[in-house]
Amino acid sequence: MTLFNVPPSLAWPAQFCAFVTAATWIASLVTGNVSQVDRLWTFLPTIYIAYYAFLPLFPQTQPFFLVPFTPKELGWRVATHYSPRVLLMFGVVFVWMCRLSYNTYRRGLFRLSDEDYRWQVLRSTVSPWLFQLTNLVFIAAIQNVLLLLLGLPAKTAALQADTSLSTSDYALAALALTLLLVEFTADNQQYAYHAWKHSYLAREKEDRTAPYYHQAEHWVGSRLTWGLEDAKRGFITRGLWAYSRHPNFFCEQSFWLVITFFPLLAPSAPNLPSKGDLPSLSTLATCLSDSEQRRALFEVLYDVSVHLLPAISLSALFYASTLFTESISKKKYPQAYAAYQKRVGMFSPFKTLSKFVRLQLFASVKDRSEIDRLVWGEVHVSDKSE
Numbered sequence: 334m335t336l337f338n339v340p341p342s343l344a345w346p347a348q349f350c351a352f353v354t355a356a357t358w359i360a361s362l363v364t365g366n367v368s369q370v371d372r373l374w375t376f377l378p379t380i381y382i383a384y385y386a387f388l389p390l391f392p393q394t395q396p397f398f399l400v401p402f403t404p405k406e407l408g409w410r411v412a413t414h415y416s417p418r419v420l421l422m423f424g425v426v427f428v429w430m431c432r433l434s435y436n437t438y439r440r441g442l443f444r445l446s447d448e449d450y451r452w453q454v455l456r457s458t459v460s461p462w463l464f465q466l467t468n469l470v471f472i473a474a475i476q477n478v479l480l481l482l483l484g485l486p487a488k489t490a491a492l493q494a495d496t497s498l499s500t501s502d503y504a505l506a507a508l509a510l511t512l513l514l515v516e517f518t519a520d521n522q523q524y525a526y527h528a529w530k531h532s533y534l535a536r537e538k539e540d541r542t543a544p545y546y547h548q549a550e551h552w553v554g555s556r557l558t559w560g561l562e563d564a565k566r567g568f569i570t571r572g573l574w575a576y577s578r579h580p581n582f583f584c585e586q587s588f589w590l591v592i593t594f595f596p597l598l599a600p601s602a603p604n605l606p607s608k609g610d611l612p613s614l615s616t617l618a619t620c621l622s623d624s625e626q627r628r629a630l631f632e633v634l635y636d637v638s639v640h641l642l643p644a645i646s647l648s649a650l651f652y653a654s655t656l657f658t659e660s661i662s663k664k665k666y667p668q669a670y671a672a673y674q675k676r677v678g679m680f681s682p683f684k685t686l687s688k689f690v691r692l693q694l695f696a697s698v699k700d701r702s703e704i705d706r707l708v709w710g711e712v713h714v715s716d717k718s719e
Contacts, residue, residue: 341404342488345395346381350481352399353377358473367468368448370476375433377477379426381484385491386423389413407492416496419487422595425509429588432513436520451654454661479650482643483589489603489640490596501598509591516584519573521555523581526569533564562710567666570673570708576682578659578673582651583680590644597640655679672707 339347357369388403388411395402403412441447452472456464490496528546535543548556557572573580597603638645659679663670676692678684692701 341406342492344404345401346384346481346484346488349380349399350477354474354477357477358469361468361473364445366445366448367452367472368442370472370480371442371449372437372445374476374480375430375437377480378483379423379430381481382419382423382426382487385484385487386416386419388491389415411491414496416491416493417498418490418493418496418502418595418599421498421502421506422487422490422592425506426592428510428513432517432520439524451658451661455657476650479643479646482646483592485643486593486596486640490599493596493599493601495599495601499598499600502595505591505595505598509588512584512588512591515573516581516588518552518554519580519584521552522557522572522574523569525551525555525557526559526563526571529559530564530567533559533561560710566669566707566710568662568670568673570677575677575709576685578677578679579655582655583682586644586648586651586680589647593641593644603640651680669707672704676704676708 353373357373360369361367384401388407391401391403393403393405393412405412437443442449455467459467525548528544528551532543532546546559555572559571563569563571577583659670659674663674676685676688678688692704696704
């Protein structure tokens with residue numbers, strides 16, 4: 334056991350996480366800007382996974398603070414052999430980092446003066462001492478720990494006995510890259526929409542300094558037909574956003590769930606329970622009624638839940654932050670966004686389908702028409718020459 338009484342496999346990541354937590358918190362106090370972790374979000378999971386991917390590169394003793402090292406307790410194989418599975422995971426996550434870095438750069442969040450608008454709203458709604466407590470506990474500490482957790486599937490894979498690639502690795506890598514492509518499309522559709530909206534609203538105010546919207550300048554997957562109602566509504570509801578209120582968030586959560594499954598679907602332990610491992614209902618009832626068997630059952634469930642913790646924690650964060658984000662949107666667009674929530678699911682397209690069925694069964698024709706009008710409105714052909 335090492336720093337903070339953590340296992341040797343977490344010695345350097347825990348040290349680095351503690352340093353980044355302290356550094357981002359101090360920077361937020363000095364600058365008055367709490368988006369320090371937001372700027373590092375795109376890099377930190379990649380750094381943690383890179384550490385496990387390149388363990389054979391590092392010395393077995395740490396020469397000084399923050400230098401990566403491979404503790405000798407990890408064994409000779411881990412210290413001398415690269416894991417193909419972890420290298421594949423690193424490659425996929427590196428692509429994720431490039432996508433997110435590009436989107437963060439385009440939004441201007443890498444500028445040190447920029448701060449996420451949600452923190453500005455939160456600052457204006459709570460007392461200063463409560464905001465600073467939130468800054469320390471959640472923004473700096475909890476978010477950094479979560480980013481460390483996202484690297485733990487790579488730790489599990491690095492310590493597996495059999496590191497050769499299997500069919501599941503190739504399938505998961507293909508699925509992960511597909512999710513990144515869909516997420517990239519959702520990001521670009523939103524970016525193109527805001528470009529159209531700001532261009533239209535500026536022209537409506539006769540602001541000649543605002544740039545015109547040029548459809549050809551945007552990525553091919555985001556060249557949608559925007560109507561005047563789209564600009565006036567204030568938020569995007571077309572393309573992928575017609576099936577999910579946050580398709581980018583849905584893909585992000587799904588991506589990290591896929592990363593979690595790399596070591597769990599590999600031939601070597603740990604594995605997810607197979608169908609044969611699952612107890613029957615009668616056996617389960619017996620286990621729950623007997624204290625010793627109940628303890629053994631909970632230990633098995635605990636082992637599984639620990640490996641799923643990174644993905645579950647990220648989903649919990651996204652759900653909570655999305656509720657906060659949507660509360661802001663609903664105040665800004667009370668009628669239209671409420672209708673959007675009734676018609677389209679928060680994340681999953683399957684939820685959108687269930688909402689559609691519910692409206693067809695229980696809502697009047699008039700109510701359905703009004704919801705559709707508020708969400709999509711009448712489609713106009715956009716002026717492609719501007």
